[in-house]
Amino acid sequence: MSSDFESYEQDFAVLTAEITGRIGKVPKLVGDEKKQMVANVERQLEEARELLEQMELEVREIPPQSRGMYSSRMRSYKQEMGKLEADFKRSRIAYSDEVRNELLGDDGNSSENQRAHLLDNTERLERSSRRLEAGYQIAVET
Numbered sequence: 309m310s311s312d313f314e315s316y317e318q319d320f321a322v323l324t325a326e327i328t329g330r331i332g333k334v335p336k337l338v339g340d341e342k343k344q345m346v347a348n349v350e351r352q353l354e355e356a357r358e359l360l361e362q363m364e365l366e367v368r369e370i371p372p373q374s375r376g377m378y379s380s381r382m383r384s385y386k387q388e389m390g391k392l393e394a395d396f397k398r399s400r401i402a403y404s405d406e407v408r409n410e411l412l413g414d415d416g417n418s419s420e421n422q423r424a425h426l427l428d429n430t431e432r433l434e435r436s437s438r439r440l441e442a443g444y445q446i447a448v449e450t
Contacts, residue, residue: 313370313378316362316366317363317381319386320359320360320385323352323355323356324392326388327353327396328392330345330352331396332347332399334346346383349396349432352390352395356389360385360386364382367379377446377449379445380449381442383442384439388433
C-alpha cells in the first residue's frame with residue numbers, strides 16, 4: 309500500500325514541478341499561446357487534485373499506527389496545491405494587469421512591483437517554513 313502512496317507522491321512531485329514552470333510562463337505569453345498554456349495548467353491542476361484524492365484513499369488503507377506520518381504529508385501536499393492554485397490565479401491576474409496598464413499608458417510603478425516582489429518572497433518564506441515544520445513533525449513522529 310505505501311508503495312502505491314510513494315508512487316503517487318513521485319507523480320505529484322513531477323506534476324507540481326511542471327505546473328510551477330508553466331505558471332511562470334503564463335504572464336509572458338500572449339494570444340493563443342497564453343490560452344493554450346492556461347488550459348494545460350488547468351488540466352494539470354485537475355490531474356494533481358485527482359492524485360491527491362488517490363493518495364487520501366491510500367492513507368485510509370494504511371494501518372493506524374503509521375497513518376499519522378502519511379496524514380502530515382497529505383496536509384503539506386494540500387497546502388502546496390493551494391499555493392499552486394493561488395499562484396496560477398495571480399499569474400493570470402498579473403497578465404491582465406499588464407494588458408490594462410499598456411492600454412491605459414501606465415508604466416506601472418516600480419514601488420508596486422517591489423511590493424509584489426516582497427509579498428512573493430514573504431509567501432515563499434512562509435511556505436518553506438511550513439514545509440520545514442511538516443518535515444520536523446514527520447521526523448518527531450518517526
